[in-house]
Each structure stands twice: as structure tokens, then as C-alpha cells.
Amino acid sequence: MWLTLAAEAGTKAPTEESGSPWLIFPKLFERLDSLAQPDTVTLMRDLPPVFAAIAIAVGLACLLRGHRWYRIIVVIMAAAMGAVIGYRLGAEIESAEVIVAGCLGVLLAVVAWPLMKYAVALCGGLAGAMIGANVWASLCGFVNTEQNMIMSPDSYWAGALIGLVVLGMLSFIVFDLTIMMFTAFSGSLLIVLGVIALLLQVSNFQETVTTSLQSSPMIVPMLVIVPAVVGLIIQQAVSKGAESEEA
């Protein structure tokens, strides 16, 4: 069945402009609480299936083996962050987006290696910020009613700040656990986004998936968090097993 779906998805080529992952991912993460915004998640329908498959594969690797390969993951994340920031800076300063993006990406990747400890803290903090913002936004959808606004959805940054401080700080206390947490979360996020992208390109599923995603802002965050927890447990078990073997 999956092969049929993949074949069907493959026949639907997105437009060159809208289908670029370099445009979709920055747009997707413009707000930290984007997972709780179903409209934003449905942008994934424009992602080419090849990239969706790559996202799923990379996500699986991060989810299950993140702890082992964390240095490479952190360096790639630093490069990606540098590229995104550089792209924006380049567009504002000299219209030299690609050059500035490349330079800043390489620079951050190079700096991240010797400063791995702080790079992990930063990655952990950012993952925490994303979790915090999405939990906040999801809770808003859960507790607010039309008559009674208990939590302001626009204050999602408060949840992001809480997550940033908690996970950023935890990385100095329980370094290994923080690595497992943020790699599991990033992996899970990539897998879920990849699967959604694939499903949204299959005409039979498009409407059902879109309706399901839009039924509640809690759906996508829950879809991400559940595999992340599973990945965390697996990584913890694998790492303990490796430690006892070494001993």
C-alpha cells in the first residue's frame, strides 16, 4: 500500500517555487508554536516526496541513534541555523542571501565543534522553547472557550521561555539526558512532518488528513511528543546497554 501511495505522491510534482524545502521549513518555523497551528502544518503538502522521505530517514536516525551521533547532529543543526539566519541577514543587507547564509552556516558549524557543550545547551534550549511554545498553544485551544479566555494564545513566547530556560539549564546538569531529549524531539518532528507531507500529497487522504489536523491544535504536538518519548526511552535503554557492555 505504501508503495502505491509513494508512487501516487511522486507523480504530483509541486511548483518549483513553493516546493523548495528552503522556503517551506523557514516558513514553517516562523513561529515557535507552529505545530499547534494546523494551517501552517498543511504547508507541508508542497514538500517534494523525496525531501519528505529524507526527512523521515534523518528523523528515524535522530530518534533512535541521536545520542550516538549527537556531535554530527549538533554541527548540522548549527550549520542550518547559521544558514537560515544568514539568509535573512543577507536579504536585508546586500541581497547576497546565499553567500551570507553559506558563510554563517560554515562559521557556526565550525564554532559548534569545540564549543560542543554550549552548542548542546543551545540546541536543548531551542528544542525546549519549541516544546514549551507548542504546549502553551495547545493548552490555549484546550482551556479557552469562546466566552472565557483563560490563556492568551499570543503569549506563546512565555511557554517558549519556560522551555528554553528549563532544558537549556538541564543540559548543564544532565548532559546525556538533554542530548537524548532534543535528538528524540527533533527526530520525531522530522518524521511527523515527513509523513504528513507524504499523506497530504495523496489525493485520497488529503482532505481527511487536513480535517483531522485542523480539528484540534493539540493533534500535531501530540503526534510529535509521543514518538519523541518512545525514542527517548529507546535511546536511554540502548545507551545503558552500551555502558554495561563497556564495563
Added chain:
Amino acid sequence: MITLAAADTNAMVAKLATLWPELVLLIAAFLSMILGLSSSRLIRRATVLLVGASLVIAALIVIFCNQNADPSAMDLFVKYIKLAVCGIGLLLLFTAVELPDESGAEPAHGRSFDPANVSRGEFFGFFLLSLIGVMLCAGADDLIWLFLALELTSLPTYVMVATSRRNAIAQEAGVKYFFLGAMAAAVFLYGFALLYGATGSTQLRDIHATFAHSGVSDLALLGLVLAIVGVCFKIAAVPMHAYTADVYQGAATPVTAFLAFVPKAAGFVTLIILLMLVGWPLSDIDNGHALMWLLWSLAVITMFFGNTAALLQTNVKRVLAYSSIAHSGYMLVGLTVGVGSTGDPIIRNGLAALLFYLVAYGVMNVGAFAVIGVLKRRGEDAETFEDLHGLSRRNPAMAAVLALCVLSLAGVPPLVGFWGKFFLVGAAITGGFPWLAVIVVINSAIAAAYYLRIIRAAYLVEPTPDSAVEFAPRPWRGLSAGLAGIIVLLLSLFAWPLADQANRATPAEPSGAMQRGETPTTDQLAQRSPSFNRVSN
């Protein structure tokens, strides 16, 4: 528009000019964090020199730069706190120099270097960041600034507690401290939010002006009460004291010494600034009675709780933890009494007595903890009374420092702790709180019982033949203990210069506040204060 922008820029430049000491420490903190990851052991070890030098430079900047011809009491207050933080910070640094080696923050000899497994640089970086937080608290002119400065003081300490020892007890202490700290932060942040709601501004001078003009509304009172109760966590006062003993015991001794002074200093600075918004005497202000009785009750309960709980302990670090709670109670007496009239001696000035006591407590405390930190039992911190047995024979110098600091903490004359209590009691009597003075004296008598137990263990009890306690080769910690002992002696003999500085450094109003009698216009107040609108209507 352009003029306004220029004015804002000038104000920002003027503010930045007062922050040079903090900027120096901030640069040193980041350099320490980066150099601490160097593969060269020598460079990693040099981070402590960098941190020490930055503290000395920051102190020199405080002393010699930004000298106003006619400094206000607020300027002197900020200067006093910054100097106290740099000075006692240096003593705390000496106590902690050897800590990264003890806590396994360095790779063992023969093992390959992995930057992920070293934490010397980050420990000293966090150390400095926490000190910067206290200094920023003193210079705060805005509630948001004050909140951020308080959190800057606290957040690094959570990590320092958890990483100070490589065992589950330290991690448990760190996590406990963090979660309770987060709860306390939520309480005082809610208080700050209510203060903003009641006055329409986060600027301290505006809030002060609103209170001076229309009194303290019920909403503002609630905000102040929540803020005070939340800050009680930082000073380890009842009702937010529950973490103290476990966290002090769980952390390594140098970190415990740090916790006993740095967050407490930040907490008291914050309380002074908050109560300055209302002004003293508290009983003369609308709703001020409630604040006065709140502080009175907190002081009394904190003193009694700390001292009686300390009596029941068998672990010296727990004794000092509960005594730390009691000392917060003594200092709250100074806060209840507040400032007297301009030109009053320290004996009539509760805030000056508090500032004096804060510095004295910091030095005595570092001395006592540094001595305990030198003692080890099978590689772990020696903490019980039995571990102190026979200390006077094994190391008379350390025993003498411990005795000096502990007797001073007990308030035995003519040591500096006695002068501190003398000023507090005097201020309480002259300020119209004779019962508070009596309670301080009763509590000092209770405290003497457990402090004398420590002296007895060190001087009068022979060690058991199979005692595993030994003196670890910790020259820096020994130096810190020695320096603290010398400073306690000097302050005991020459208490007046410090008392005079403390007296001059007691602010009556927040920086930039309007003078008494000079009130803002009704329109100005109505524009920013919803509660003022309600009062007027």
C-alpha cells in the same frame, strides 16, 4: 522626536556607564566558559585567575570610577553592595578554587580529553553570572530589571548545586532547589504584576510617586505581600525556607557557602528596594501597618524556627543551614525598623544595621564553611559533629578560625557578629520595636547553644581512634578560611568604619525619585495608574 531619541540614547549611555563592573564580570564569565573547554589543563586552570582578576578589577572600577562630587544615598548603596559582592565573592572564589577537581569536573589523569566532560570553566562562569545578578539588583530602577536580575542570581546557582558533586544527592538537591525556586519566582512575579496593575508603571520612581501621592492601595498591598513572600525564598526565610537544609547539605561545601550569602544578598537588596517604594516608618502609611506586621511576623517566626531547628541537628552543614534561616530573621528586623532621619547614627537606622550585618554574616559564614570544606572523610565532605572531634589538636589554626567565626555568628562580644546584633537591637529599640529587640536577644541565647556545640566538638572532645577524617590538601580553601578569620578579627576591632559606610549607604527613596512633598500632577498619575483613576473617582 529626534530630541526624544537623543535623550533616550543619553539616558541609556548614562545607565551603561554605571554598569562597567558588571560588564567586566560578564566578559570574564564568557571568557571563562570558553577557556574552560581548552584541551590544555594549564589554560583550564587559569580560568580561576581570570575570574579572580575580574573581581578585583570590578571592585577597583566601583571605587575609582563614576565618582560623583555629591553622591546620593542610592549611589552609595549601590556602591556598597557592589563592593561587598566583589570582596566576599573573592573569598568565595578562594573557597571554590579546588572544587572542580573534587567534583570530577576534570578528566582523570591518563584519560583522553573530552570537552563535554569538563566543567571548570562553566562553574566559574556561572559563579560570576550569579554575582552579576546581585550587583544588577542593587542598581535596578524597574520591576522587570529587578526580576531579571534576581533570576540571573538564582539560575546559575541551580546548576552549581547539581554539578558540585558527582552524586545523586547533589542532583536531587539541585532539582529540588530549581522547582521550589521556580515556584517562588512565580509568586514574586505575580506580586510584581499586581504592583504594575495597581500603579500603571514598572518604573520604581513612578511607583514610589504613586504611593507618595495616593497611598498604597489594597491591590498594591497584595502585590507587595506576594513579592515579599516570594523573595523570602532567596533569603531562606519562613515560609519559603523548606529547601534550605536539604540543598545546603546536598551541595558541596564551597557551593553551600555561596548559597548562604549570594542569593541572600540579592533577596535583601530586593526587599530594601521594594520597601523603599513605600517608605519608612511603615506605620505612617496607608496599609503600611499590614506590611509592618507582615515583616515583624516573618522576622520572629524565621528567627525562632531557624534557631530551634538548628538545635536538633547532628550534621554541621544542616546546623549552619538552619542558622542561616535564623540570621535572615535577624536581618528582617532591620528591614522592619527601616531608615531613621537623615544624620541618625547606625544605632537608630535599621537598614544600616542590616547592611552592616549582611557583610559581617557573609565573612563569618565563608570562614566557617571554608574550615568545614577542608575536612574530608574518605574523599567526601566531612559534615557531622563527630568529624570535628579533636580538630584543635590536629589543626589548631583551622580550629581557631572555626571558633572565631562561630562565636562571631553567635554574637559573642566583641566580635563583629556582636556588633551586628547590637546595631539591630539598638535600631529596634529606638525605632519603637522593643519586643522585637527582646526576641532577637532570646534567639541569640538559643543560637549560642548550638554554636557552642560546634566549639565543644572541635576543642573538648577527643577523636575516636578509628576516625577517618583527614585534612585534604586544599591550600586555597585554607587561605580563604584564614582571610575570613583575619577579616572577622579586623571588623571586630574596627567595626565603626564599616558601620559608618553602611549608615551613609542607606537610601530612603529609589533612584531618580521625586523629593518628599514634590508630587506628580494628577494627570500624570491618572495616565499611568488605573487604580489612581478608581481612587479619584
